Amino acid sequence: MHGRRRQAQKEATEAEKVQARQQVERYCALNQQVMELKAARVFSTEALNATKRLLEQNTELHTVWNYRRTIFMRLDAWQNADERQQMLEQELHFMLEIIQKNIKSYWMWNHRVWTLSSLPRPEWERELGLVAKLLALDARNYHGWNYRRFIVSQLKEVAADSHEVDEKEFAFTTEQINRDCANHAAWHNRSKLLPSILAHRSESDQEQVLQTENYLILNAIYTDPEDQNAWLYYDWLLDIQKSDDDRCRLLRNKMAAIHELLELDEDSKRPLIELANAYIELQRLAPDTISDGEKRECLDTLCKLKSIDPFRIGRYSDMSRKLGQQWKLAA
Template identity: 65%
Template sequence: MHGRRRQTTQEPTVDEREQNKQRVEKYCALNGLVMNNRAQKVFSKDALETTKRLLDLNTELHTVWNYRREIFTHLDDWQDEEKRQEMLETELAFLLEIIMKNIKSYWMWNHRIWALQSLPRPGWERELGLVAKLLSVDARNFHGWDYRRFVVKQLKKNVDVDGQLEVDAREFAFTTEQINKDCANHAAWHNRSKLFPAVLNMAKNEPERQGLFKKEFDMILNAIYTDPDDQNAWLYYDWLLGIQENGEEKRKLLRDKVATIRELLELEEDSKWPMIELVGALIALEQQNPGSVTSDEKKECLDILSRLKEVDTYHIGRYKDMSKTMSQQWGGIC
C-alpha cells in the first residue's frame, strides 16, 4: 500500500546460514551418490534406500523415479509375487507420505500408477477412497481428478456391464457432492460431462431421459444463482443443450434458459456471463427455428452487446463484430 514501509525479509543468523549450508552439502552429496549408482548400474536394496532419501527431499527428480523403478525390477524379490506385493505395498505407503508434501508432483503420480499396475493384487477401491480424501483437502486439484479417472477406468475393467454402470452412477453422485460443495469446481463439472452420457443410457424410456435432463438443469440454475459470473456452470449448460437430441425439447430448454437469464439480469443487470449467454441462447433459438425470435428480442440482443462493450471492454472487438454480423443477418435491425 502507498505510504507504508515495505517489510523486508529478516537476514538469517550465522547459525541459520551454517545449517542451510550443511543441508545443501548433504543434498548435493546424496544426489551425487544416487547419480553415481545409476551410472554404475547398481540395483541393490541399499541403492533403493538411497533414492528414497533423495526423493524425500525433492519429489521432482524424474530421473531418480525412473532409476527407482529399474532397481525394483532387478531385485530378486521382484520375481516372487508375494514379496513383490509386500514391496510395492510399502512403496505405496511411502508415496502417500510424498503426496502429503507435494500433491502436484507429476512424477510421483506417474510412479504411483506404475506401482499399482505392477502389483499382483492392486486395491483399486482403496485408491478411490484415498483420492476422495485428497480431494477433500484440495477439491480442484486436477492431478487428483486425473488420477481418480484412471482408478475408475481400472475398476471398470474388472466388472461386467452392470458393474460398470454402477461405477459410473457412483462417480456421477460424487461429482454432485463436489459441485454442491463448490459450484466453481471446474474439474467436477468436466468429470460430470464425461459421465452424464452413461447415466442417460441407464434411462428406460424418453420421459425418464428428459427427467434426467431436468435434474441437471435444476442443478445448473442453483450454481448460476450462486455465482452468475462463474463460467463453469454456463459451459456445462451449453454442453448439455448440445447433446439434447430432441428438437422440441431443445427449443423448450432454450426458451427456459432465456427466461431464467432475464430474471437473473433483473438482480444482476451488469453481470457479464448472463448477458453473453442470453445473446447466445436467442441466436441458437433462431438457428433451431427460423422466425421464432421476435424483432424485439433481436433488438434486445443488440442492446445487450452494446452494454457488453462497456462492461467488458477487453473483448470490445468481439462484441462489435457480433453486432455487425447480427445486424446484417437480421435485416438491419438496430
C-alpha cells in the same frame, strides 16, 4: 493449492542462511550419489533407499522415479508374488507420505499408477477411498481427478456391473459440485460420465436426468453468475442434445434463468454475454422462433456490453452489425 493466499516471505537470519546452505550441500551430495549408482547400474536395496531419501526432498526428479522402478524389477523379491505385494504396499505408503509435500507432482502420480498396476492383488476400492481423502485436501486438483478416473476404469474392469461404478462416480461429482460449484474438475468429470448414465436409462428417465442437470447448473449459476464452470457445462449439455428442438428448449430454459439473474443485477457481465450468445445460437437453430422484441433485446444487450466490457468492444460491434443486417434492424 486453490484458494490459499501466498504468504509473505520474511528475511532469513544468518543462522537460517547457514542452515539452508548446509541443506543444499547435503542434497547435492545425495543427488550425485544416486546418479553415480544409476550410471554404475546398481540395483540393490541400498540404491533403493538412496532414491527414497532423495525423492523425499524433491518429487520432481523423473529420472530417479524411473531408476527406482528399474531397481524394483531387478530385485529378487520381485519374482515372488507375496514379497512383491508387501514391497509395493510399502511403496504406496511411502508415496502417501510425500504426496502431502507436493500433491501436483506428475512423476509421483505416474509412479503411483505403475505401483498399483504392478501389485499382484491391488485393492481398487481402498484406493478410491484414499483418493477421495486426497481430493478433500485440494478438491480441484487435476492430478487427483485424473488418477481417480484411472482407479474407476480399473474398478469397472473387475466389477460385476460396470454401470453401477459409473453411477457411484456420478453421485460423487454431484457431491463435489454441491460443496463447491466452481470445481471445474468435478464438472469435467461429470461430462465424461453423463453419456454413459444416459445410455443406460429409458427415454423418460433420460428426461429426468437432464432436468436434474439443468437444476444443478442453475443452482451453480445463481450461486456465482460470473463463474465460468457451470456456463461451460451448460454449453456442453446443449451439444449432446439429440435434436435441434431439444437444444432450443434448453436454450429457452437458459435464457429464462438469465433474465431472473439480470433482475437482481442488470449489469452482470457474464449473464449478459451468455444471453447474447443464446440468442445467436437460437438464430442459427430456429430463426423463425425469435420475436421482434427479442431481436431488439439482443442488440440492446450487445450495446450494453460495449460499455461494461470495453476490452471486447470490437467483438460486440461486429456481432451487432451482423445481426442487424440479418434482422434488418439498426444496431
